[in-house]
Amino acid sequence: MKTLETSNGASGSNEGKNRCDEEMVKCRRYEMILRIMGLIFTLVAAIVAGSNKDTESVAISLADGLPPLHLTLTAKWSYMSSTVYFVAVNAVACAYAAISMAFIALTGGSRGRNWKGSILVVALDLTMVALLFSANGASASIGLIALNGNSHTQWHKVCYAFKRYCIQGGAALVISMFGSFFFFCIVFLFTYNLHGTTLNY
Amino acid sequence: MASEPEKVVPPVEAPVAEPAPPPSTTRPTDYFAVADVVLRLLVFASALVSVVVMSTSKETEMLPNPRPAKFTQSPALIYFVAALSVAGFFSLITTLGSLYSLIKPGCCAKIISHFIVIDVLLLGIVASATGAAGSVTYVGLKGNTYVGWGKVCTMYGKFCRYLGASIGVSLFASVMLVLLVLLSVYSLSKKIPK
Numbered sequence: 001m002k003t004l005e006t007s008n009g010a011s012g013s014n015e016g017k018n019r020c021d022e023e024m025v026k027c028r029r030y031e032m033i034l035r036i037m038g039l040i041f042t043l044v045a046a047i048v049a050g051s052n053k054d055t056e057s058v059a060i061s062l063a064d065g066l067p068p069l070h071l072t073l074t075a076k077w078s079y080m081s082s083t084v085y086f087v088a089v090n091a092v093a094c095a096y097a098a099i100s101m102a103f104i105a106l107t108g109g110s111r112g113r114n115w116k117g118s119i120l121v122v123a124l125d126l127t128m129v130a131l132l133f134s135a136n137g138a139s140a141s142i143g144l145i146a147l148n149g150n151s152h153t154q155w156h157k158v159c160y161a162f163k164r165y166c167i168q169g170g171a172a173l174v175i176s177m178f179g180s181f182f183f184f185c186i187v188f189l190f191t192y193n194l195h196g197t198t199l200n201y
Numbered sequence: 202m203a204s205e206p207e208k209v210v211p212p213v214e215a216p217v218a219e220p221a222p223p224p225s226t227t228r229p230t231d232y233f234a235v236a237d238v239v240l241r242l243l244v245f246a247s248a249l250v251s252v253v254v255m256s257t258s259k260e261t262e263m264l265p266n267p268r269p270a271k272f273t274q275s276p277a278l279i280y281f282v283a284a285l286s287v288a289g290f291f292s293l294i295t296t297l298g299s300l301y302s303l304i305k306p307g308c309c310a311k312i313i314s315h316f317i318v319i320d321v322l323l324l325g326i327v328a329s330a331t332g333a334a335g336s337v338t339y340v341g342l343k344g345n346t347y348v349g350w351g352k353v354c355t356m357y358g359k360f361c362r363y364l365g366a367s368i369g370v371s372l373f374a375s376v377m378l379v380l381l382v383l384l385s386v387y388s389l390s391k392k393i394p395k
Binding site: 075079080081082085119122123126127129130131133134135136137138139140141142144145146150152153154155156158180184187188190191192194195198 | 318345348379
């Protein structure tokens with residue numbers, strides 16, 4: 001019986017071990033690539049959203065006949081709670097991607113049969129997916145209100161005055177959506193591995 | 202035709218005094234399959250409750266002209282209702298699937314991994330809907346002085362309470378979905394041939 005060098009530690013048939021062994025390196029490489037991409041995208045999204053500050057001179061018309069009043073207003077990411085949540089979640093996801101990459105590199109990337117070491121990583125991956133998707137939804141809904149306004153609640157649109165702020169916020173949202181897609185792919189890859197090892201059942 | 206010089210005692214064919222192995226038909230209760238069905242039913246129930254509570258949250262204030270507050274006035278709340286209906290529908294399908302797999306054990310082990318992917322997708326959808334509706338409700342509750350958006354919940358108290366309850370229940374549904382995926386991963390990994 002061929003002894004495995006990897007950290008699987010489970011005995012099995014020869015064919016099963018060989019197939020898992022040669023695919024293990026490929027799967028580990030894919031997973032590392034996905035984590036690196038997730039880290040990069042969430043880092044960029046956090047930075048782009050966190051440096052979002054715009055000072056504009058807004059013309060407010062008080063009444064007909066009076067000249068419009070020019071006010072210098074500032075739009076900053078910390079003024080809105082959903083953008084603060086967005087930046088915080090992207091920063092947490094980026095930090096988690098870095099920590100989990102270090103953890104997997106140190107413990108040898110337990111996948112497939114040795115599931116006990118990776119159940120914590122899977123659980124945290126799932127919470128990161130949920131947090132990232134919720135931050136995307138929150139930022140998107142507030143951005144939509146800022147773009148269109150809401151006549152029923154008397155919330156006026158803002159983006160016509162702060163064009164650069166809104167465009168930068170939208171770009172950060174798109175980048176974060178890509179990052180959350182990569183986090184989802186990490187979970188999907190783990191499930192695919194698990195499905196492949198139980199196929200003989 | 203030579204006679205046998207020695208009488209060879211024929212070997213005993215049937216095993217003697219060996220207790221029969223326990224029959225494989227008496228299987229222990231598969232707690233994971235039962236917990237799976239229960240969790241999926243919980244997810245379906247909470248999605249249903251969220252959709253119903255959000256849909257019936259209409260409040261009309263008698264100002265100079267009566268102005269109703271409905272969930273259709275905000276695109277984020279419409280998205281919330283749509284996403285949770287989809288989640289409820291899919292959780293119903295997967296409940297029926299895992300119930301069938303509970304009744305006929307050992308039939309579909311491959312289906313668990315498909316359910317895991319569906320559950321992760323549902324988690325993403327429900328989480329994004331919760332985030333969207335939660336952010337709109339929070340702005341309606343606290344207002345935002347920098348942008349000039351006023352509080353809404355001081356006037357429409359019942360509306361905001363219904364919204365808050367619906368969002369809280371959908372948060373519970375997303376936590377249940379996380380537990381469900383972890384449970385499915387655990388039960389799938391126990392089936393790995395040793």
